[in-house]
Amino acid sequence: MESAIESSAQKGVIGSRVGRLTDGYEKVTGVARYGADIEHANCLAGMVLRSEHPHARLRSIDTRRAEALPGVKAVITAADAPQVLHGFTVHDQTIIARERVRYVGEPVAAVAAVDKATASEALRLIRVEYEPLPAVFTPHDALRSDAPLLHPNFAAYESKVPLNRYGNVCCHAKITNGEVARGFDRSAVIIENTFKTPHVHFGYIEPHAVSAAVDGRGFLTVWTSTQAPFVARAALSHTLKLPMHQVRVIGTAIGGGFGGKVELLDEPLAALLAIKARRAVRIEMSMLEDFHVAQARHASEITLKAGISSDGMLQAFEGTVIMDTGAYAGFGPHTTSQAMVLLGSPYRVPHLRFEGFAVLTNKLNCGALRAPGGPQAALACESTIDMLAEKIGMDPFEVRLKNAKRSGDTTPTGCELRAVALEQTLRAAAERFDWRRAVQRPSNGKLRGKGMACGIWGGSGYGAGATVRVNEDGTATVFTGAVETGAGSTIVATQIVAEELGLGVEDVHVVCGDTESTPFDMGAIGSRTTVSTGQALRQAAVDAKRKILQEAAEQLETRLDDLELRGRQVLVKGVPSRAVPLREITTTLTMKHGGPVMGLGACVMELPGFDAATYESHTLPSKPWFTFGTQMVEVEVDPASGDVEIIRFVAAHDVGRAINPVGIEGQIHGAVTLALGQAFSEQLVFQQGRLMNPNFLDYRMPTALETPHIETIIIEAADEESAYGVKGVGEPPVPPVIPAIANAIYNATGARILELPLSPERVWLALQKVAR
Amino acid sequence: MIAFDYHAPESLQEAVRLLDQFAGTARVVAGGTDLMVTCRLRGLGPQHVISLRRVENLDVVRRDEATGRVRIGAFATLRQIERSPLLRERCAGLVEAAHKVGSIPVRNLATIGGNLCNASPSAETAPPLLAAAATVTLTGPGGQRAIPLEQFFLGPGKTALQPNEVLTEVSLLADGAGAASMYERQCIRRFKDIALVGVGARLALDGAGRCQAVGLALGAVAPTPLPVPAAADLLLGQQLSDARIAEVAAAARAAAKPITDIRASAEYRSAMVEVLTIRVLRALREALRN
Numbered sequence A: 001m002e003s004a005i006e007s008s009a010q011k012g013v014i015g016s017r018v019g020r021l022t023d024g025y026e027k028v029t030g031v032a033r034y035g036a037d038i039e040h041a042n043c044l045a046g047m048v049l050r051s052e053h054p055h056a057r058l059r060s061i062d063t064r065r066a067e068a069l070p071g072v073k074a075v076i077t078a079a080d081a082p083q084v085l086h087g088f089t090v091h092d093q094t095i096i097a098r099e100r101v102r103y104v105g106e107p108v109a110a111v112a113a114v115d116k117a118t119a120s121e122a123l124r125l126i127r128v129e130y131e132p133l134p135a136v137f138t139p140h141d142a143l144r145s146d147a148p149l150l151h152p153n154f155a156a157y158e159s160k161v162p163l164n165r166y167g168n169v170c171c172h173a174k175i176t177n178g179e180v181a182r183g184f185d186r187s188a189v190i191i192e193n194t195f196k197t198p199h200v201h202f203g204y205i206e207p208h209a210v211s212a213a214v215d216g217r218g219f220l221t222v223w224t225s226t227q228a229p230f231v232a233r234a235a236l237s238h239t240l241k242l243p244m245h246q247v248r249v250i251g252t253a254i255g256g257g258f259g260g261k262v263e264l265l266d267e268p269l270a271a272l273l274a275i276k277a278r279r280a281v282r283i284e285m286s287m288l289e290d291f292h293v294a295q296a297r298h299a300s301e302i303t304l305k306a307g308i309s310s311d312g313m314l315q316a317f318e319g320t321v322i323m324d325t326g327a328y329a330g331f332g333p334h335t336t337s338q339a340m341v342l343l344g345s346p347y348r349v350p351h352l353r354f355e356g357f358a359v360l361t362n363k364l365n366c367g368a369l370r371a372p373g374g375p376q377a378a379l380a381c382e383s384t385i386d387m388l389a390e391k392i393g394m395d396p397f398e399v400r401l402k403n404a405k406r407s408g409d410t411t412p413t414g415c416e417l418r419a420v421a422l423e424q425t426l427r428a429a430a431e432r433f434d435w436r437r438a439v440q441r442p443s444n445g446k447l448r449g450k451g452m453a454c455g456i457w458g459g460s461g462y463g464a465g466a467t468v469r470v471n472e473d474g475t476a477t478v479f480t481g482a483v484e485t486g487a488g489s490t491i492v493a494t495q496i497v498a499e500e501l502g503l504g505v506e507d508v509h510v511v512c513g514d515t516e517s518t519p520f521d522m523g524a525i526g527s528r529t530t531v532s533t534g535q536a537l538r539q540a541a542v543d544a545k546r547k548i549l550q551e552a553a554e555q556l557e558t559r560l561d562d563l564e565l566r567g568r569q570v571l572v573k574g575v576p577s578r579a580v581p582l583r584e585i586t587t588t589l590t591m592k593h594g595g596p597v598m599g600l601g602a603c604v605m606e607l608p609g610f611d612a613a614t615y616e617s618h619t620l621p622s623k624p625w626f627t628f629g630t631q632m633v634e635v636e637v638d639p640a641s642g643d644v645e646i647i648r649f650v651a652a653h654d655v656g657r658a659i660n661p662v663g664i665e666g667q668i669h670g671a672v673t674l675a676l677g678q679a680f681s682e683q684l685v686f687q688q689g690r691l692m693n694p695n696f697l698d699y700r701m702p703t704a705l706e707t708p709h710i711e712t713i714i715i716e717a718a719d720e721e722s723a724y725g726v727k728g729v730g731e732p733p734v735p736p737v738i739p740a741i742a743n744a745i746y747n748a749t750g751a752r753i754l755e756l757p758l759s760p761e762r763v764w765l766a767l768q769k770v771a772r
Numbered sequence B: 001m002i003a004f005d006y007h008a009p010e011s012l013q014e015a016v017r018l019l020d021q022f023a024g025t026a027r028v029v030a031g032g033t034d035l036m037v038t039c040r041l042r043g044l045g046p047q048h049v050i051s052l053r054r055v056e057n058l059d060v061v062r063r064d065e066a067t068g069r070v071r072i073g074a075f076a077t078l079r080q081i082e083r084s085p086l087l088r089e090r091c092a093g094l095v096e097a098a099h100k101v102g103s104i105p106v107r108n109l110a111t112i113g114g115n116l117c118n119a120s121p122s123a124e125t126a127p128p129l130l131a132a133a134a135t136v137t138l139t140g141p142g143g144q145r146a147i148p149l150e151q152f153f154l155g156p157g158k159t160a161l162q163p164n165e166v167l168t169e170v171s172l173l174a175d176g177a178g179a180a181s182m183y184e185r186q187c188i189r190r191f192k193d194i195a196l197v198g199v200g201a202r203l204a205l206d207g208a209g210r211c212q213a214v215g216l217a218l219g220a221v222a223p224t225p226l227p228v229p230a231a232a233d234l235l236l237g238q239q240l241s242d243a244r245i246a247e248v249a250a251a252a253r254a255a256a257k258p259i260t261d262i263r264a265s266a267e268y269r270s271a272m273v274e275v276l277t278i279r280v281l282r283a284l285r286e287a288l289r290n
């Protein structure tokens, strides 16, 4: 067993197993306030009328009867919203449908009324005249030359990155590195396969909820369970045409985000209703609504052709990535670009060529679900490695080891990789799992097998600021724009500041996620918080420390270099008798100089250089840091039913430096469990653009009962570019899970499955084919 | 929004009278784990909801000494059923089925009567009950009537209940003295899921190990839970050989009429009927050997 939570040490807080002092108590006792729990005086109930058509022209909307209903305080349509387009990369979206709807669930109108019953009655009274348009539901159909277009002139929209766009393709990306023809010439074995993955829901337990209020001057405050309050503020300011100082976004407690609570959802609608009604408005999605509109993981189809020489060296990868991004570009160009990079990143492949297509279809918008593009690319890449290994008669472990990227190697776009520990994770996992041991064949007619997969993940950078205020009594209050999504960012912030100021974690309080009182932070996205916000926090603490020590040096008449902060004291090195309580210095600083004792910190992780000649129309040629991992799994397959049970799961991940090992283990457990759901049972099923399983009965996430014990191995290959050497861990364990399982199923049964989910029926069907 | 008038009468007679009075617009609520979900999903429900929670003794579980059958009040919860020492000893198949429904919080509310009256083709308790020759007692203004469970199910969501009747009791054959029962199902997720196929069986062997009485029923492969007597009868007077079991399983498969829906294909469901029937019968053979 891993050792229990350690009490906060006075020294060496970094690296200790600190429990969730910051948010744990509130969450387990039910005190924490989530999106829907924020109370306001005279709050109105907001509700949204959503399109019932996957594609239609909005001929007219008549809201008169709804407005006349007693108790209705505001009704809005596109006519009430500024004519502004927004979007993550391409500005192709309005906050409420204007002239056209492009998916079932798109907002068409919204009402605010004294209670939910009145609001829902008002929705019923709104008359919308739709003129249905021909729709496309799969990339295959959308790519046809005669396909109906979702956006008549998509290429005309403003885009933050130059993208090749035409028809329903919102991004056609290319990467070329080397000459694949030469690589294939040198290959002893060449294989080509197509892998398919469905749309997946974010699966958080808290449906999206937001409330908004305006003050007497018309200044807006929005409370939302967002992962990124500053992203929300920027988007609200942009879409509502309000200057930023008039918009305050407060991040509430979040019942899970996983990337689904980053882009705007109902926030601007709640804001418009509040502005129009001049009263606070709360919109709470039902889970049913949330399933329909709150984004999904991109469905994908990846074709990968790969060649290997007989000595086990990879020679060439050539692939096509197709991402179904739904009605708007959203995260599509990013997910596509990312998957292309990931396909060619874990291993040294001298010749690469990838094409990627982010394709628009009349379905809900797709977002950045924990490791967007990762599981899709890993399924293709890691299954392919196993297939090649078998063909040349080599152990898949050996093939991976031989071809593994090392420090100094580059990604397909020429971005240099630092502190690469892929080999370490491979060896550590193999040792713990005992990879060479033959799998036992059970006597009960079931089949056992083992599988492995590696993964690479690159974290996001973006700006982060932090301030630390040391109070008169020597305790510290920390201000960060990064919200606590449940991943433990506040306890990590506490540890960093405590470490630098020589405090215990209980001496530090974190104020987070309020755009009015905390410095800018891009948000809890892209596995970045501990890395980027952590760096800013460390700087801020060091800055405060410098001010404290300067004052102490004066008082104690010593040199600055002779002083250190430890155990809530200022110590003079080598002279224990001269120690002064920190409290005395901070009290003097505050009282004498008027305080506050503030430290400022900021961080933008630098993007490593890359090779612009390798790509075209690609949004992510470089990322500030990458990390690797290896997972090994043993499965037991019931050949009669296709049921797959996980017997053993080992996950080895490089985190650079483990600031809080408990939190890291939790992140690995959570990421693996999330991916297990996608592996075995999760998929959004659409028929003609309509979602057939918008509930947790027919959308099956794993429960505690199916989730195996996950053995974690933490590797620490420090990154000299980041504070303490840390790398992120939120997303990296997601990609390898699914291919490791697919490889293990193959090893157990001889059935190679190229499409998700690996449901009992799909496994059974594959076994029928093998038997024949 | 769900809105209705809620009635909680003190007696069964009063409940039946209310049902009669509001015939067609009223519904009994037991645990509400189906009723409330359907109301919410469909957006509308009954105008009157009649709860029998204040009526006593509608959840009693006992063994009828005269007939040897086990009698279960319709308002017994599935949690009560899975924990009842009597049922664990005498109705293993039913207990297993009850245990597989939802989660503990759901089973704390969900009743056996609700499971049957909801008449889902995949209702978990139906196959083991059908296999154990269950009868149901329906109470209406004119008194009580008992019918075999197989006549109770008419289609998905449709039963032989009149709008003014309450299901009050279920009775079934008990295990013991050479008889045993079992239930198995196949799902997409291994736990807490709806059955794609369920198979319930009850076997009684004579002293020579020949099958004396056989009940076999399937869930989720027809518009109603489906007894398959033709398949079961292949075992009568026979030893439980592997070959014979395979024959029965093939016959059960032939009798099933599964459909393809978003949960599974008809092909897979058919195949699983055979797989589960073999598994259940072999397990019963094992259980009866000891």
Ligand SMILES: Cc1cc2nc3c(=O)[nH]c(=O)nc-3n(C[C@H](O)[C@H](O)[C@H](O)COP(=O)(O)OP(=O)(O)OC[C@H]3O[C@@H](n4cnc5c(N)ncnc54)[C@H](O)[C@@H]3O)c2cc1C
Residues within 6 Å of the ligand: B027, B028, B029, B030, B031, B032, B033, B034, B035, B036, B037, B074, B075, B078, B100, B101, B102, B103, B106, B109, B110, B111, B112, B113, B114, B115, B116, B117, B118, B122, B123, B124, B125, B161, B165, B166, B167, B168, B192, B193, B194, B195
């Ligand atoms: C999360 C979840 C998981 C579930 N999993 C399963 C599962 O795995 N397998 C399964 O089979 N079911 C499952 N169910 C469905 C449900 O829990 C069961 O069918 C349950 O037994 C219904 O009983 P109830 O007492 O809650 O019925 P209610 O919802 O109270 O009633 C259901 C219907 O029967 C009628 N009714 C109830 N009792 C009587 C009576 N005595 N006389 C006349 N009419 C009556 C009601 O009017 C209503 O139409 C699940 C439900 C949920 C919410």
